[in-house]
Amino acid sequence: MTQPSSADSEYRAAARRLCRRRLLTGTAATVTLALGTNLPRPAHAAAKLDPARIDKDPFTLGVASGDPLPDSVVLWTRLAPEPYEPDAGLTRRPVTVSWELASDERFTRKVRSGSVTAHPEFHHAVHVVPEGLSPRTAYYYRFRAGRWMSPTGRTRTAPAESDATGSVRLAAVSCQAYHDGYFTALKHLAAEKDLDAVLHLGDYLYEYAVDAHGGDRADPSLQLPDSFNKETATLEDYRLRYALYHSDPDLQAAHAAHPWIVTWDDHEVENNYADETPDGSPPEAFLARRAAAYRAYYENLPLRPPQQPSGSDLQLYRRLHFGRLAQLDVLDGRQHRDNQAAGDGWQIPTEETDRPERTMLGAAQERWLTDGWKSSRAVWNLVPQQTVLSRRRNRTTGPYPLSMDAWDGYPAARRRFLEAARTAGVKNLAVLTGDVHVHYAMDIKEDFDDTGSRTAGVELVTTSVASGGDGVAKPGDWQTLIDANPHMKFYDGRRGYLLLTLDQRQLRADYRTVDVVTRPGAPVSTAASYVSKAGDPGLEPL
Template identity: 90%
Template sequence: MTQPSSADSEYRAAARRLCRRRLLTGTAAAVTLALGIDLPRPAHAAAKLDPARIDKDPFTLGVASGDPRPDSVVLWTRLAPEPYEPDGGLPREPVAVRWELARDKGFTRDVRSGEATAHPEFNHAVHVVPEGLSPRTGYYYRFRTGIWTSAVGRTRTAPSAADASGSLRFAAVSCQAYHDGYFTALGHLAREEDVDAVLHMGDYLYEYAVDAHGGDRADPTLRLPDRFNKETVTLEDYRLRYALYHRDPDLQAAHAAHPWIVTWDDHEVENNYADETPEGSPPEAFLARRAAAYRAYYENLPLRPPQQPSGSSLQLYRRLQFGRLAQLDILDGRQHRDDQSAGDGWKVPTDETARPDRTMLGTAQERWLADGWESSRAVWNVVQQQTVLSRRRNRTSGPYPLSMDAWDGYPAARGRFLDAARKAGVTNLAVLTGDVHVHYAMDIKEDFDDTGSRTAGVELVTTSVASGGDGVAEPGDWQTLRDANPHMKFYDGRRGYVLLTLDQRQLRADYRTVDRVTRPGAPVSTAASFVSRAGDPGLKEL
């Protein structure tokens, strides 16, 4: 790793101040003080930048929408005429941005419009939430400032609360390490039709250094500044890393084509962190680092105002309804968990692993999820979360190592999860997962030691967009994992995404793959398709 810069040194000094202050002032206030993560000043106190002074296209990072409801959706952009500069090429002054929403791409049938302010305190990001929209309706949107107009985005609202008709189509994606390859899968996803929302399971970005040529992309035309060739630690680091990712044309296209619903995993901050426990950061510095990462996460994704962070905390778990067809519970399995037992990797479980009070979600989130299931009237209860829920063994005879970072490392928490679903009468449970850079299709068994036990639901694990580089259909452990885990119906090691289609009768999962990502242009194909019938959980290959 490179030597700490002056910014890093200032960060570490601030973190030490944080450590001393937190008992007196509270974590959030101390992080705010230590990092200078301030809020916008009142409008009357801040003179706005004249947009006529912006002499380069400020919409270099594209547009995005997200968290659709029947009557509203989030619209996002960030102004950055110089995206690889820490300030984005703008002075620390607010900028007026006009937004427009229409029923047609030519904007002849306007629906809503207005003006928002891109505040420098939020790195000139804009979050707009137009309300009073029609349910299950497609819209187009764009932004303007000065002489500049953004690319046009397309979005869609959710069905009304009583709507049980038709079908829903989601796309599940995860793990997009820029330095491991091109986001080819996202380019194909942008061209998929009738997608109601893209569900991102985490690892939107990675904290590791990216060299001048983009790592394994090995792009000879790319000349990234040296500031990217270091691990992200400070607020400036994370903001720049999001700018790098948003400059990718395939990511921009996928955001512009469909609304996104996001949750995080670990790499948005640091590999395998658990709540306030880091993997490699100095413990006294970690909360300040987490605050910076959470701030940049909100700034750069289409999240609603309740998700605005407070110091080193961000309320990410939330619920969206898609008529009577689906309830979507978006979980945060990183911020509230206990530390991994026996280390972060594949380890034989210990007495600590089996401790009954260990949690993946935290008490409040567990209760919130159980209450949501109790009141659900949806045909399908879909859970968007990070790490593999179902048991995975990597050998056919014991003792059996298990992944301590996944739910296998938190068996009591998994037991409470499944008990809550059973007590609530959830008959059609679909868990969507990322993290592991491979496709899995699995039945969730009530007792994984008894192949004849009740199937509680299905787990659809999406592979990575790029993380891990070029993959193969059958990795070296393919046969072992299939033999060791009879509930595993499918395993593929290539990159891609999952298309999930839901209606009153069934769930269908199409596993889409590309053969390579270290060079652009790979075609996409469907490696396998499965269905699970409503009222009769369990995956059957088509």
């Protein structure tokens, strides 16, 4: 059972760390204002609010779980009786929340239970980490505050470290712009059976304005406050935007059905930002904005205590294992990268683009990844990350513009990535990518200019949940991209998600699609399936 004092101390320690950061001169006060002042100290804690006085359902944002280990998993919720109000309808006082974990949906066989404090400094979010659980086991969880009970969530622990049996089944999603359409893909994802985890590969939310009727959702019954009809910039803005997204029933269903493993891309802060370099705002103001965005990200997702933010930094890259079948090295390709060369769109590469010291991951993360590969005992080394690793040309004759925001804009970093995998002896490399709002299946070539060069691994790119609105199976550039990129085996422009099933023999990728997201209810289908055999990298259609 989790002890309240331990959980409270974790939150208070995190709160005291929030404003510690290596800051540019003159930005400390700005970041402090962005994050709030008078963070709690145990000796001066505010009196708790009696949960019995909460007169409206505080669990309007649902529940979630994440980062499964063989013996533990993160459980999340946030209290919000009035989710579209800045204070969520609660006073600036802590609230005690009880939780329970059981091996059955009716909670007749309880496994763990306890209580935790929902602190106002964290917008009344809670992260519970029950430990001592059994590996490869499904559990059910729920929260209570006063007379209110949360929805029930289902989660699952990872296989034991030495387990090389059976299979692992994962899903990958990305890019869920609320204003571009309904999260129909997530409704279908919630109904998928026997998933070990969902990998969210970035752009969980978008910073852009959302009008009263939800943008392209055009829902006349929806009357959103004016506070959503502006770009996010402050901590309050980001918190409200997460409340909007978490209020979506399909997103709630997908969180309640499966544990999630998340990483971010750019829109969780600002489009195409790079480390401390904004896309357009003044640097000092951007650091404050980034600090606010990172804090709201942690508050609203099922992340472990090591991912608590420190000012405008958050340690997001991390490693998880699914027995001996899969090692997941979850990357952060946004916080530590050099600024884009030659702009951040499609540009002809320059000498600056190819500078050997340019980095996508930063030196520390590169070393961490290399060391992890060297010590890996897994059959499959999966790399969930943000932007397309493989080369993409959008014309069949040169000169060739490339996407400066993707790994094409960081060719030296890509060479180091592939060389590290080769040196470490990684035989079954699968890079999992989001960002581009289309499905791709690609072989990763050691030399993309030589179609006969060794295949170093495979890249599986999942399309968006909603970003880009309704898509088509063959976009206008479909033939050009297929002709210009011989390593590209599949390209589909519809919305959806990716299913991965892997065992000792092979990795299978099923590309799931929906035809329409600007209205709800579209069915899901499998557009294509590919396999890569263990020890023989490369994708073949089924």
